[in-house]
Amino acid sequence: MSEYAGSFASPGVSVGKVEKLFARLAEPPGVLATECGAGLGPVTLAYETYGRLNADRSNAVLVCHALSGDSHLAGYYREDDPKPGWWDLMVGPGKGLDTERYFVVCANVLGGCMGSTGPGSENPATGRPFGATFPVLTIGDMVKAQKLLVEHLGIERLLAVVGGSMGGMQVLEWAVRYPEAVRGAVPLATTTKHSALAIAFNEVARQAIMTDPAWRGGDYSADEPPSHGLAVARMIGHITYLSDAAMRRKFDRRLQDRCEIGYTFEADFQVASYLRHQGQKFVERFDANSFLYLTKATDYFNLENAWGGGSLTAAFSRALARFLIVSYTSDWLYPTYQSKTMVQALKKAGKKVSFCEIEADFGHDAFLLPSERLTSLISGFLATLAREEA
Amino acid sequence: MSEYAGSFASPGVSVGKVEKLFARLAEPPGVLATECGAGLGPVTLAYETYGRLNADRSNAVLVCHALSGDSHLAGYYREDDPKPGWWDLMVGPGKGLDTERYFVVCANVLGGCMGSTGPGSENPATGRPFGATFPVLTIGDMVKAQKLLVEHLGIERLLAVVGGSMGGMQVLEWAVRYPEAVRGAVPLATTTKHSALAIAFNEVARQAIMTDPAWRGGDYSADEPPSHGLAVARMIGHITYLSDAAMRRKFDRRLQDRCEIGYTFEADFQVASYLRHQGQKFVERFDANSFLYLTKATDYFNLENAWGGGSLTAAFSRALARFLIVSYTSDWLYPTYQSKTMVQALKKAGKKVSFCEIEADFGHDAFLLPSERLTSLISGFLATLAREEA
Numbered sequence: 001m002s003e004y005a006g007s008f009a010s011p012g013v014s015v016g017k018v019e020k021l022f023a024r025l026a027e028p029p030g031v032l033a034t035e036c037g038a039g040l041g042p043v044t045l046a047y048e049t050y051g052r053l054n055a056d057r058s059n060a061v062l063v064c065h066a067l068s069g070d071s072h073l074a075g076y077y078r079e080d081d082p083k084p085g086w087w088d089l090m091v092g093p094g095k096g097l098d099t100e101r102y103f104v105v106c107a108n109v110l111g112g113c114m115g116s117t118g119p120g121s122e123n124p125a126t127g128r129p130f131g132a133t134f135p136v137l138t139i140g141d142m143v144k145a146q147k148l149l150v151e152h153l154g155i156e157r158l159l160a161v162v163g164g165s166m167g168g169m170q171v172l173e174w175a176v177r178y179p180e181a182v183r184g185a186v187p188l189a190t191t192t193k194h195s196a197l198a199i200a201f202n203e204v205a206r207q208a209i210m211t212d213p214a215w216r217g218g219d220y221s222a223d224e225p226p227s228h229g230l231a232v233a234r235m236i237g238h239i240t241y242l243s244d245a246a247m248r249r250k251f252d253r254r255l256q257d258r259c260e261i262g263y264t265f266e267a268d269f270q271v272a273s274y275l276r277h278q279g280q281k282f283v284e285r286f287d288a289n290s291f292l293y294l295t296k297a298t299d300y301f302n303l304e305n306a307w308g309g310g311s312l313t314a315a316f317s318r319a320l321a322r323f324l325i326v327s328y329t330s331d332w333l334y335p336t337y338q339s340k341t342m343v344q345a346l347k348k349a350g351k352k353v354s355f356c357e358i359e360a361d362f363g364h365d366a367f368l369l370p371s372e373r374l375t376s377l378i379s380g381f382l383a384t385l386a387r388e389e390a
Numbered sequence: 391m392s393e394y395a396g397s398f399a400s401p402g403v404s405v406g407k408v409e410k411l412f413a414r415l416a417e418p419p420g421v422l423a424t425e426c427g428a429g430l431g432p433v434t435l436a437y438e439t440y441g442r443l444n445a446d447r448s449n450a451v452l453v454c455h456a457l458s459g460d461s462h463l464a465g466y467y468r469e470d471d472p473k474p475g476w477w478d479l480m481v482g483p484g485k486g487l488d489t490e491r492y493f494v495v496c497a498n499v500l501g502g503c504m505g506s507t508g509p510g511s512e513n514p515a516t517g518r519p520f521g522a523t524f525p526v527l528t529i530g531d532m533v534k535a536q537k538l539l540v541e542h543l544g545i546e547r548l549l550a551v552v553g554g555s556m557g558g559m560q561v562l563e564w565a566v567r568y569p570e571a572v573r574g575a576v577p578l579a580t581t582t583k584h585s586a587l588a589i590a591f592n593e594v595a596r597q598a599i600m601t602d603p604a605w606r607g608g609d610y611s612a613d614e615p616p617s618h619g620l621a622v623a624r625m626i627g628h629i630t631y632l633s634d635a636a637m638r639r640k641f642d643r644r645l646q647d648r649c650e651i652g653y654t655f656e657a658d659f660q661v662a663s664y665l666r667h668q669g670q671k672f673v674e675r676f677d678a679n680s681f682l683y684l685t686k687a688t689d690y691f692n693l694e695n696a697w698g699g700g701s702l703t704a705a706f707s708r709a710l711a712r713f714l715i716v717s718y719t720s721d722w723l724y725p726t727y728q729s730k731t732m733v734q735a736l737k738k739a740g741k742k743v744s745f746c747e748i749e750a751d752f753g754h755d756a757f758l759l760p761s762e763r764l765t766s767l768i769s770g771f772l773a774t775l776a777r778e779e780a
Contacts, residue, residue, distance in 0.1 A: 036653035136653040196637035196661040197629070203662035204625040207669070208598055210655065211618035228601035235594040236626065239587070244725070247586035253692070261690055263426035263526040265600065265682060269689065271586040272593035279597070292655060299659065300651055302643070332722075335634070 018075040018085070020046050020115055025148035032110075032145060038135035041124070045149050046115025047071050047107035050091055051099035053155070058389050060155045061097055061382065062146065063087065063106040064163030064170035066368075067237070067294050068286060070114035073106045074099075089370050096375035102159065102382065109170075110145040111137045111294055113287035119218070120287045130289075132218025137293055139166075139301045143173045147181065159385055160184035161321075162378065164367035165334070166294065169301045172342075176307045179320040184385045186324045186378060188367045189331050191338040192303040192312055198333055201240050202295040205233035209288045218289055230288040231279030238278050243330035243363030247271060304345075312345035319346075323353040324381040326374060328366040354381070408465040408475070410436050410505055415538035422500075422535060428525035431514070435539050436505025437461050437497035440481055441489035443545070448779050450545045451487055451772065452536065453477065453496040454553030454560035456758075457627070457684050458676060460504035463496045464489075479760050486765035492549065492772065499560075500535040501527045501684055503677035509608070510677045520679075522608025527683055529556075529691045533563040537571065549775055550574035551711075552768065554757035555724070556684065559691045562732075566697045569710040574775045576714045576768060578757040579721050581728040582693040582702055588723055591630050592685040595623035599678050608679055620678040621669030628668050633720035633753030637661060694735075702735035709736075713743040714771040716764060718756040744771065 024042045026032055031039035048071045053060060063073055065086070074091035076084050090096040097104050108116040111134070119134035150158065161174045161182050168190025175185040191198070209215055212229030220226060242250075251271035255261065258268065267273040308315030323346055327339035336357050346353040358373050360366040367374065414432045416422055421429035438461045443450060453463055455476070464481035466474050480486040487494050498506040501524070509524035540548065551564045551572055558580025565575040584592070599605055602619030610616060632640075641661035645651065648658065657663040698705030713736055717729035726747050736743040748763050750756040757764065 132655070136655070193643060195634060196641040196643065196659075197632075197634045199643070199659050200625075200629050200632075200637060200661050200665055203657065203659070203665055204622060204629065206655065207625060207666065208622045211622065213603060213618075228603075232594060232598045232601065232622065235590075235597060239590045239594065242587075242590075244585060244587045244722070247590060251586040253583060253586065253589070265522070265526070265596065265686065267593065269586075269589050269593070271590050275590055275593055276597065296655065332634070 018048060018050070018072070018077055020048055020071060020077075022046055022115065023149050023152050025145060025152060027148070032141070032148070034135045034141045035138045036135050040117065040135060043110060043117040043145055044115070044121075045107045045110065045117075045145055047105060047149060048073060049153075050074060050104040051102050053103040053153070057155050058157070058159060059101065059386070060103045060105060060150070060153070060158050062150065062158050062161045062174075063091070063097070063104060064146070064161065064167035064174075065106060065109065066163070066165035066167045067291075067298070068282070069167070070112065071106045071108045072114075073104065086368070090375065090378070096378040097162070097382070098379065101386070105150070105153065107146055107149055109142045109294065111142065111290060111297065113290040116145075118287065119289035119293055120222075131220070132289065134289070134293065137297050139169045139173050139297050140177060140306065142297065143170050143177055146170070146174070147178055150181070157181050157183060159389075160186055160382055162186040162188070164188035165190055165364065166298050169298060172303050173301075175319040175321045175323070176303060176315055179318050182319070182321040183389070184324070184381060185319070185321040186326070186381065187342070188326045188374075189328055189334055189364055191334040192342055193301060193305075194299050195338070199299045201236055201333075202299050205236045206292050206295060208232040208236065209292060215288065218292075220288070225283070226288045227283045230283050230286065230291060231276075233288075233291055234282035234286075235275045235279045238275060240333045241363055241365040243332060243361055245330055245361035246363050249361070312341065313348040316346050316349040316351060319349070319351060321351075322385065323351060324377060325353060325355045326367070326377065327357045328360045328362070328364070329357060330361045331364040331366065333364040408438060408440070408462070408467055410438055410461060410467075412436055412505065413539050413542050415535060415542060417538070422531070422538070424525045424531045425528045426525050430507065430525060433500060433507040433535055434505070434511075435497045435500065435507075435535055437495060437539060438463060439543075440464060440494040441492055443493040443543070447545050448547070448549060449491065449776070450493045450495060450540070450543070450548050452540060452548050452551045452564075453481070453487070453494060454536070454551065454557035454564075455496060455499065456553070456555035456557045457681075457688070458672070459557070460502065461496045461498045462504075463494065476758070480765065480768070486768040487552070487772070488769065491776070495540070495543065497536055497539055499532045499684065501532065501680060501687065503680040506535075508677065509679035509683055510612075521610070522679065524679070524683060527687050529559045529563050529687050530567060530696065532687065533560050533567055536560070536564075537568055540571070547571050547573060549779075550576055550772055552576040552578070553580075554578035555580055555754065556688050559688060562693055563691075565709040565711045565713070566693060566705055569708050572709075572711040573779070574714070574771060575709070575711040576716070576771065577732070578716045578764075579718055579724055579754055581724040582705075582732055583691060583695075584689050585728070589689045591626055591723075592689050595626045596682050596685060598622040598626065599682060605678065608682075610678070615673070616678045617673045620676065620681060621666075621673050623678075623681055624672035624676075625665045625669045628665060630723045631753055631755040633722060633751055635720055635751035636753050639751070702731065703738040706736050706739040706741060709739070709741055711741075712771075712775065713741060714767060715743060715745045716757070716767065717747045718750045718752070718754070719747060720751045721754040721756065723754040
């Protein structure tokens with residue numbers, strides 16, 4: 001921090017220059033048709049932009065966020081914000097996504113709870129929140145809404161779509177659903193379909209919420225949400241984002257605030273205390289129904305079934321983008337073998353693909369942590385795409 | 391099953407020959423002093439025996455069960471029992487623990503809910519169940535109670551102590567706490583101390599129970615237990631007992647009772663349906679407070695701290711037993727590296743140890759599944775011990 005003494009903000013994305021914008025979006029005749037067959041009538045996406053769109057509109061990069069993310073990528077809204085946006089490490093002047101060169105856009109996903117239409121939004125038909133009557137969404141639905149936003153911004157073709165985890169699924173969907181609109185695809189720490197293990201973790205997390213009596217079949221009030229269930233769900237998720245090695249390094253068996261075990265059911269171990277804290281913090285900022293909808297969308301995601309009749313190679317054959325795929329050695333939620341399956345299918349389909357497995361013992365969360373390797377991979381990839389254009 | 395047509399029971403341990411016995415046990419002057427400083431006064435252990443104790447009482451094998459186990463090792467109590475005891479594969483005439491040669495004993499652990507004294511037992515001071523006023527137990531406390539039982543049965547020295555997972559921790563504790571009483575120690579799929587990852591999973595499972603409003607600070611009534619929390623806790627546990635590969639083979643992304651995803655929050659995937667079923671089944675047979683106490687005991691277990699001042703070699707130096715240690719390639723709860731740490735410390739301490747890592751993709755639960763390898767390892771190990779005696 002001392003490097004930037006005199007300014008609490010990260011360099012480049014100035015305070016007050018970032019603001020959350022909203023777009024009302026719909027396909028003709030005024031609704032968004034979801035894959036499950038429902039029509040959501042004009043939807044709102046909350047979004048933010050960084051940098052400037054160039055004259056020929058060729059420098060736009062869309063970033064897709066993961067489960068608990070939002071549109072706030074970088075910088076600070078106000079001077080007293082305790083933390084910058086979630087990918088401040090990567091987004092800003094001179095950073096991996098260089099806002100002096102690229103126009104970076106990030107929108108809260110459809111189904112989310114950070115400004116975009118989701119289960120917590122008012123159902124115009126009833127005047128009350130949708131709750132569990134909100135249509136069950138897919139990654140495809142989220143991407144469809146993002147496409148409307150991109151068009152709304154006057155962009156026909158994205159230089160790249162970038163994202164990790166659930167964001168990476170959106171990247172893959174973009175490249176296959178809208179081939180003409182994506183020149184570069186950067187799926188990080190992700191998969192084309194959840195393993196049984198990943199579904200299992202999501203299912204237990206959802207059960208924690210749905211069996212919390214305060215969930216009330218999804219029809220809870222904002223001041224009495226199913227906090228206990230959501231906290232447990234977040235704790236489960238959090239474990240899957242770390243790794244055995246990362247937890248050992250970070251916590252091992254160290255005790256919290258004491259030298260001896262307490263012989264109680266308090267959180268004596270630091271790791272226990274950390275998880276409880278993460279659960280609590282999450283409850284303050286996230287909606288339980290959104291958690292259900294977003295996790296279900298990731299479980300349903302199946303790129304090869306949706307676009308290739310069961311063949312990933314056939315699905316990827318549709319894509320026109322160049323790919324940069326990154327996995328992490330200690331990611332056991334979406335292990336490297338799943339990224340390698342993508343790489344093989346892309347090669348078979350005759351696509352241009354670079355692949356890098358980054359050595360990191362942080363687990364799945366590694367894509368959110370400082371990494372010179374990732375930064376240089378992404379900036380190099382974008383520079384290549386920009387050169388090709390020129 | 392057809393092999394044993396005409397008899398629904400497994401061969402050897404005849405129906406009706408198995409019954410649950412109870413022993414009231416205490417140290418002088420009538421209580422069991424627990425490590426946390428409480429006194430539990432005479433405690434009951436529910437136990438079962440298989441085979442016959444020989445004249446010189448040298449053929450007794452104590453089996454220690456895992457978290458959800460009980461004293462019912464093998465055979466059937468009654469003709470209409472749907473399933474035999476939990477280790478019927480291993481215990482019986484001619485099996486790995488050959489009941490024609492050995493006298494096999496298994497007791498429900500102290501703190502359990504299958505007949506032994508636990509948090510669901512009546513507190514004589516109040517006439518009501520202990521609930522959360524039950525003392526927080528350790529693996530050492532469980533083993534201390536088992537030692538009283540073994541003495542009660544007139545056995546001074548056990549041919550072997552055998553167990554997996556939490557049962558394996560008891561085996562290790564036995565060998566170090568009562569060196570003179572253990573000739574052979576067989577810890578399977580276990581560890582001398584939980585990793586941060588293992589503590590994390592236990593903590594989240596406990597939080598699922600303790601934040602269920604029905605838990606009521608541990609003071610719930612038997613007909614209104616915290617079923618939702620306990621079911622979620624069991625689901626979390628169940629995931630950790632399997633492996634990515636085992637889940638893929640068993641479930642992959644197959645759907646339950648339908649060809650298409652349902653766009654609902656029902657359990658469309660088989661793995662989700664399986665987990666919900668496991669959660670429900672567990673609630674019918676297990677006590678939520680026992681789950682809390684037993685998992686906490688495993689988190690606290692730390693053989694090197696308790697007996698070696700932080701050195702595992704020093705702890706193992708106390709042991710007189712010969713060891714057979716078994717781990718499984720796909721066990722990510724207690725990975726092989728933890729067993730190898732034991733082997734190295736035992737060798738450093740000059741102890742006799744055999745080690746086998748069994749190739750199996752079933753995950754942690756592998757020790758409960760049919761394995762000729764494990765059967766022959768155990769029967770060979772016991773035969774060697776018996777020969778040494780002779």
